[in-house]
Each structure stands twice: as structure tokens, then as C-alpha cells.
Amino acid sequence: MNGVEHTARADESDSRAGTVGELDGIGDPRRALGGFLRARRGRVTPERVGLAGGRRRRVHGLRREELAQLAGISVDYYVRLEQGRATQPSPEVLAALAGALGLDTAERAHLATLAGARHAPAPRARVSRPLRRILDAMTGLPAFATNHRLDVVAWNPLGAELVGGVGDPARRDPNNARYIFLDPAARDVHPDWEARAAEVVGQLRVSAGRYPDDAELTALVTELSARSAEFRRIWATGEVVMCAAGRKRLRHPVAGLLTLDYETLHVPAAPGEPGLVVHVFSAEETGREAEALHRLAQACDGTAGTAR
Template sequence: MDGVNHIGETDAATTLTTGGSPHGLGDFLRARRARVAPEHVGLPGGRRRRVRGLRREELAQLAGISVDYYVRLEQGRATQPSAEVVDALAGALGLDTAERGHLATLAGARQGPAPEARVSPMLRRLLDSMAGFPAFATNHRLDVVAWNALGAELIGGLAEPARRDRNNARYLFLDPASRVVHPEWDDRAAEAVGQLRVWSGRYPDDTELAGLIAELASHSAEFRRIWDSGEVVMCAAGRKRLRHPVAGLLTLDFETLHVPAAPGETGLVVHVFNAEDGSEEATALARLTETVTVSDRP
């Protein structure tokens, strides 16, 4: 033994909870604490440690708070730490911008069901006008609620319900075909779980969202593994690889555009893809665009 009081701590996997659980804040802190290597914050490591990452008392010391108060945060007996405590914990844990925002959301204990998103006629016209750019819009549950023809075809056939589920998370974890469409499946899966975690913290009383998370946890060990890691992801920009039976393997640039929420409504996220001018991908997309356009003609 190393002579340190571990306050009843074990290295077992945490129980899956959503942001609506009173333990949502504690579970997130526990998962992030397990990620921090002691050596990275000037503490001794080694095989004799009984837990992954930092011990509770070590994190409390780094954040400048009492061990007792930190233990109550992890156990759900203290649920609304001050902004100063949140900032101190975020700094001690080395959280990035998305993780800091999620921690602040959990600490704020926001309540109330999420209102339903509205797809405006303007948004539908905008998507249709981007004929050469695959595009689709998602809500906070990762339901695909609007798309253009090229976007629907590129990510597995959204326009035909029999081809794929219109919830991106359910499609990724419960449909083996998603691994063909998404050759970087592990990255896409982590993104989906990270986004669901963010939204579950923001809308803790959304029963449909909680039901989706429970369904995925029940049917997918991979979902449970990623969820327990405490991953947090916000939509951004970059490059993704997708595979289409006609266009082949494509490396595409993407941007995510946030549609502001009208009063009382949830905002949507529009995902837009494009290929570099003159590239093989651009040629393949042009061919696919023509194929989709022809098939849509009466």
C-alpha cells in the first residue's frame, strides 16, 4: 500500500448516466479524472497506483478545493459548484473548450425539456439550392431532419427509409452498413457519442434523448465503452472519408453551420461537404450529382 486514503475509490467502469441524472456531473468529472496521467501534472505515477489517472484528493488539491467537497461533487451530493470552482476543475483536468462548456452546463443544472426543432421553408430551399454540395441538417438528438438529394445519397440513402435509419447515432451503432459508408467509423462513433453527451447535459429532461441513449447502451457495447470515456465533441470543420457504391472512396472537406434557434425552438446543425477543385473527388461528386439529378426527374 502507498499510504494514501483513496476514500473508497475503485477502478470499475462508471454506470452509464445521462445529463439528466443527479450523477451526471460526478460521472463526467470521474471520467475526465481517469484520463489525466499523474506525471503530466507533476505527480508520481507507477504501477502501485490503484486507479487510472488522478486520485480524488490529488485533483482536489490541484483545483484548490477541499477533498470533502470534491467527493460530494462526484457522488452527486453537491450539484451546483460556483463558476470559480468549475474553472479551477477545468484547468486542473486540462479540459478543452468543448469539455469546459459541457462541465459548465452540468454545473448549471439546466432543466426543462428541449423544444422541437423547426425546419423552415427557407432552410429547405437553401439545401435544395446547394445541388453540388452534399448537405443535411440534424437536431440535438442527431435525427436527420432535412437534406438535399446529394447529401441523402452520399450518407447511405436518407431519402429512402428502408435503406437506413434517419437517426445518425442509431445508424452508426446498430446498422453494420454504416461501417461501409464510414471507413473512419471509430472517429464517427466517438463524435456521435460526444455530441449526445453535450446535448444530454444541456437538455437533461428530454425523455426522447434519454430513451435513445438508453436504447444504444442496451444494444451496443461499443456505445457503452465510448460513453463511459466521458467523450465530449462539438461539431466543427475538417475532412472526412466516405464510401459510396458509385462514387467510390471520397475524402471531402466539411463545415458545420449552426442555424440559430427561434424563441422556444432548438437550433439545427447543417452539415455541408465539398471536394477540392480539380480533384478526383470533385469529378466523382459531379458524376454522382448528375446521377442523383437524373433519378429525381419525373
Template sequence: MENTVGDFLRSRRARIRPEEVGLPSYGRRRVQGLRREEVAQLAGVSVDYYIRLEQGRGSSASDTVLAAVARVLRLDEVEAAHLRVLARPPGAAAASRGGRPIREGTRLLLDLMTGVPAFVLGRRMDVLAWNALGDAVQGFSAAPPELRNAARHTFLDPAARAFYPRWEAVAAETVAYLRLDAGRHPEDAELAALVGELSVRSEEFRRLWADHPVRQKTHGVKLIRHPLVGELDFGYETLGVNGCAEQMLVTYTAPPGSPTAQKLAMLASWTTSGEPVAAE
């Protein structure tokens, strides 16, 4: 899978103009942004050391060196953590080949959240389980099994652009999280296959993936155009499932009395079962 530390560092060097870091911008430059020699100079390391880092031979790089490179390239907290993972990747034994099953306690929690759309995401953005209101909003049970994956749904489902009025923002967020997952699990063959599939079938995915964005999926806003009740303007919160590090509980929220809350109540009244549904 294409996911090297060199690709990431080159993409970040290209974002910075020399004059932004006090370097002259005149003269002919063969690369966009900073040269490797300039990054090395500003970070206080030798050019040879930095080149080895970009070539993926920096597994012994110290936190101090990586922090200096992150400072020069103006990486945010998530990007800096991603750099540390790429520069010092975990061994192949640490790569997950599958997801843990949903705990009964997590299923019960989904069941009890009758007024909140909720679902559980696992590795590679697979949708593992959902509650009745989450299904009423997202339509998980009606989707083909291969589209019960947030990345596939976003880029390969023809209905996704209408479902997400701000599709470009959803697409960018999806790629940024998938990039983060790829950095943590460089030996994951299933993730490599997913990235390969999306790259072949979606030009937009290829373009976004090449930019090497990284971002945690913690909270934000999500606008959905529902086929029955119209636009739903949600906030979302993503919560880790204790004891299952690769599972996340995603909840959609709306202020009481808001138009979205009223539409949710309507959807809830149409829902006959409050039991969570697990993907087969």
C-alpha cells in the same frame, strides 16, 4: 440516463498520472489517476466541497471553482463548458421534448445548394431534411425511418462500417457529440431511450460512452465509400440555423477539380430532382 457530473469527473481524474502534476506516484493507489483529495488540493478547494461536486451537489459552484477543477484535470474548452453544464444543470422546463419544424427558408436554401451535399440535423442527431445531392451521397430516402438518425446509423446499421472506411473515428465523434447533447438536456426522456438502446445493442457504443468524451461537431473530414462512385473524401462544415438553436446545417465540400468533386458532379448528373426531402 447515466450522465452525472461524478462519472465525468472520475473519467477525467483517471486520465492524469500523479507525476504529471508534481505528485509522488509511489505507494499503493486504489484508483487510477488522481484521487479526489489530490484534485481538491490542486484546485484550492476543500475535500468535502469537491466530493459534493462529484456527487452532483455542486449546483452553487462558482465559475472560479469550476475553472480551477478544469485546469487541474486539463480539460479543453469544450470539456470545461460540459463540466459547467453538468455541475449546474438547467431545470426540467428547459429540456426539449421535440424538434422545431424545418423553416421554408431552410428548405429553399437546401434546394438551391445543388452542387453541395447538405442535410439538417436536429436534436439527438435526427436527420430532419436533406437536398438531392445529400440524398445521393448518404441514401437518406432509401433508409428505414429509424436509421435516419446519425447515431443509430453509425452503430446499428450493418452497412455503416463499409460506408465509413474510418468508422472508428466517426463512431468516436458521434458519441462525443451525443454526450454533449446529453449534458445540455439531462431531462430528455427520448435521448435517454436512444442512449439506452445503443448501449444494449452495441458493445462499441457502451465502451465509448463510458469514457465520457465530449466534442462539438463544427468541422472536419469525412471519408465515405459510396456504392456507385467509390471513395469520396469530404471536408464538412456544420452551421447553426438561426432561430432554431437545436438544428444544424451540415454540408460536405470538396476542392474544385479534385477526384471527389468529379464524382460529385457525376452523382449530380444522375439526380433528377433538386428538391430537398423532409423526413416523415
């Protein structure tokens, strides 16, 4: 069997393996790099890069030798990258692979993180008193803070109420990932559930790449992969998401369906220690959403914000 035939057989084996192998890299940076490359390779159609497709192809996306050729590297070296046998590829190789795969800025950064030799220790989510005061002072704006595991570690009353009652453990899990994938109520709160689910997976993937030694994060991803087929499906796509800004739709049982603007603010968990993200929602000053938020804020008045 020649090298190309062997690679094609291996590609077909990867395709049949499904999502199980895509979780193998959790906690192992070398295997995580290979899993990410494999997942992204599966998302690039041959037609997109000027190659012939056809119904007879057994591989989803590009074959290994096709991607290697597009990136200008040897097939053997690329196979070793996917298998975790080659480490610390050069910036030139990473740039070539990113270009061939059509990676965006966030995905390129994640690829570079996975390929790096050194990884930072997981930050500790310590909520400062000034941050708590800031959240409580934002009485008219829903806001909450999360750590790199997507635990909601601080909130104001309006923010807690808007996202399903995160301030009350009896109403919902304080971890956004468990809530999205394991609590059916999340689909009512988030009418665009598929987009929110992809966002959650993408953020966890980024954290897993940055902090491969975080046992709690590894346990969370393992738990979700065991309990949710949808989590496994989305994880297998190689989704990567950085917290940003935009618009989201949320449904509240009293306020109804709201389309709100949101911003994400990165703040240190301690001096010199990154790790917390504050999510703030707002609406135009005039309009139904602003009125609905105002009424909801009045209903929440007197409920103290808190942190775990």
C-alpha cells in the same frame, strides 16, 4: 479508516464498476456532473500532472484526493461533487477543476452546463420552407440537417446518398447515432469509424447536458448503451464534441473513397429557437473528389430532397 484511505477505496470501486455507472447521470444533472468529472479524472495520467505513477496503482487516472489537491479544493467537497450531493459549484471551482483536468473549450462549456441550475427545454426540430429550398438548391454540395438528438430531419439528394441513403428508411436509420452504432453498413460508409463514433457520443453528451428533461434523448442514450458495448466504452471516456469544421473520409459504392471538407452551420429551428445544424460537404474545384461528386450529383438529379 481515515479519509484518504476511504477515498482511495472508493476510487478503486469506481474503477471496477466500469462503464455502468457512467450512464447513471442521464436525465439527472447532479449525477451527470459527477459522472463527467469521474470520467475525465480517469483520463488524466499521474505523470501528466507531475505525480508518480507506477504499476501498483489500482486506479485509472487520478485519485479523487489528487484531483482535489490540484484544484485547490477539499477532498470532501470534491467527493460530494462526484456523488451529486454538492450542487452549483462556483465559477472559480469549475475553472480550477477544468484546469486540473486539462479540459478544452468545448469540455469547459459542457462542465459549466452540467453545473448550472437551469436547463433549457429541448428545442423542436421544425424544418422551415426556406431551409428546404436552400438544401434543394445546393445540387452540387452534399448537405443534410440534424437536430440535437442527431436525427437527420432534412437533406438534399446528394447529401442523402453520400451518407448511406438516409432518404430511404429501408436503407438506413434516420438517426445518425443508431446508424453508426447499430448498422454494420456504417463502417463501410465511414472508414474512420472510431472517430465518427466518438464524435456522435460527444455530441449526444453535450445534448444530454443541455436538455436533461428530454425523454426521447434519454431513451436513445439508454437504448444505445444497452445494445452497443462500443457506445458504452466511448461514453465512459467523457467524450465531448461540438459540431465544427474539418475534413472527413466517406466511401460510396459508386463514387469510391472521398476525402471532403465539411462545415457545420447552426440555424434556428424557429425564430429565436436554436436546434438545427446543417452539415455541408465540398471538394476542391479540381481533382478526383470534385469529379466524383459531380457524377454522383448527376445520378441523383431528379430525386427530390425532403424532410421527415
